[in-house]
Amino acid sequence: MPTSLNRSLNLAQITLYGVGSIIGAGIYVLLGEVALVSGKLTPLAFLVAAFVVSFSAYSYRHMARRLPYSAGEVVYVQEAFSWTPLAQLVGATIILSGIVSSATLARGFTGYFAILATLPDAATISLLVTLLTALAIWGVRQSVWAAMVTTAIEIFGIALVIWASRTALPAFFQAPLEYLAPTSIDAWSGVGAGAFIAFYAFIGFEDMVNMAEEVKNPKTNLFAGILLALIVTSTLYVVVALCAVTAVDLATIAGAKAPLAVIVERNTDFPVAVMAAISLVAVVNGALLQIIMCSRVAYGMAKRGLAPRRFAHVHPRTQTPALATLTVGTLVLVFALSLPLVTLAKLTSTGILAVFTLVNASLLALNWRDGHRTPTRLLLPLAGAGLCLAFMITQVVT
Numbered sequence: 001m002p003t004s005l006n007r008s009l010n011l012a013q014i015t016l017y018g019v020g021s022i023i024g025a026g027i028y029v030l031l032g033e034v035a036l037v038s039g040k041l042t043p044l045a046f047l048v049a050a051f052v053v054s055f056s057a058y059s060y061r062h063m064a065r066r067l068p069y070s071a072g073e074v075v076y077v078q079e080a081f082s083w084t085p086l087a088q089l090v091g092a093t094i095i096l097s098g099i100v101s102s103a104t105l106a107r108g109f110t111g112y113f114a115i116l117a118t119l120p121d122a123a124t125i126s127l128l129v130t131l132l133t134a135l136a137i138w139g140v141r142q143s144v145w146a147a148m149v150t151t152a153i154e155i156f157g158i159a160l161v162i163w164a165s166r167t168a169l170p171a172f173f174q175a176p177l178e179y180l181a182p183t184s185i186d187a188w189s190g191v192g193a194g195a196f197i198a199f200y201a202f203i204g205f206e207d208m209v210n211m212a213e214e215v216k217n218p219k220t221n222l223f224a225g226i227l228l229a230l231i232v233t234s235t236l237y238v239v240v241a242l243c244a245v246t247a248v249d250l251a252t253i254a255g256a257k258a259p260l261a262v263i264v265e266r267n268t269d270f271p272v273a274v275m276a277a278i279s280l281v282a283v284v285n286g287a288l289l290q291i292i293m294c295s296r297v298a299y300g301m302a303k304r305g306l307a308p309r310r311f312a313h314v315h316p317r318t319q320t321p322a323l324a325t326l327t328v329g330t331l332v333l334v335f336a337l338s339l340p341l342v343t344l345a346k347l348t349s350t351g352i353l354a355v356f357t358l359v360n361a362s363l364l365a366l367n368w369r370d371g372h373r374t375p376t377r378l379l380l381p382l383a384g385a386g387l388c389l390a391f392m393i394t395q396v397v398t
Helices: 011-023 026-066 072-081 084-116 121-138 140-164 170-174 185-202 205-214 218-247 259-267 272-303 322-338 342-369 375-397
Strands: none
Touching: 011 026, 011 140, 011 205, 011 218, 011 272, 026 072, 026 140, 026 185, 026 205, 026 218, 026 259, 026 342, 026 375, 072 084, 072 205, 072 272, 072 342, 084 121, 084 272, 084 322, 084 342, 121 140, 121 272, 121 322, 140 218, 140 259, 140 272, 170 218, 185 218, 185 375, 205 218, 205 272, 205 342, 218 259, 259 272, 272 322, 342 375
């Protein structure tokens, strides 16, 4: 009898997995870019982005409860439209995006690592990707525990930013409309542009559905876990955005490459090298979770005959899809060492928006087919599909 995946993750673990996947390195680098276009309305830009993402999260939650399997998006599209080439394209897009994301993070790791030690970039990347791939193969429990620890460190970094801004935050309560109420068309335009950037800081919740076959009681725990992960990250993002616009002048924070380090450096005597180390942890966590996610998508597709069957093999001792994980890790290393990734990463983010659109459309189609035609069951996934499609078109046009 073939070895199955190890169903060992409870609600707390899958929620922390989601929080770590969403936070990744996003807020650590994107905050300055959002502030550059949204100014003091940066907190509102993050709120708008959270609102947009919530529609797709609604669809993911309901699809995960209905079809709790690895390669979730592939299964959803196949079930809704019964078109194998489309399902395979969705799977390939998810895997490619994860590989590119992990490779990009591995390359970004070298910049932070250079603050702490000197090592050739190729050696740093090779060592990092090899260790992360080995950890992912070792076991899902070990991998998720490592991700939980690194997520806790990421959250500590955010807590440090909030503590550093403690004397400046009351300024928000004295004039909240200054940070939450645009007063002109140009201001609304800045909020929209900032929300478009901030949207990518929320990507990662979708990775949770690909762990469905390793979650205890997935129909309940995934449904709740996705919601909890989004609530936690949305709250942290908005509070950190408030810290940025109250504790540091806009000229300093706008466009900053290490915005959280800037906030801590300008408001405390805390060593900046420690914030650099925390940022490194965020990068490592993001890369690890992408490797795990991609291997589970490959595994789930192989189980359904949508990818080579060998990727469905589960190692009898580690209970992980070892070959799929090794293949993903190897591709991450190749991409990180050899390819210019900026354009490819932009194209891949467009692909992710296309996947979101199809997941929303899948829930809409299944609800209609199964007779669940109440306004909520139809309008929410329709709105999610429309918003993602609009974001995708905007990205292609710009």
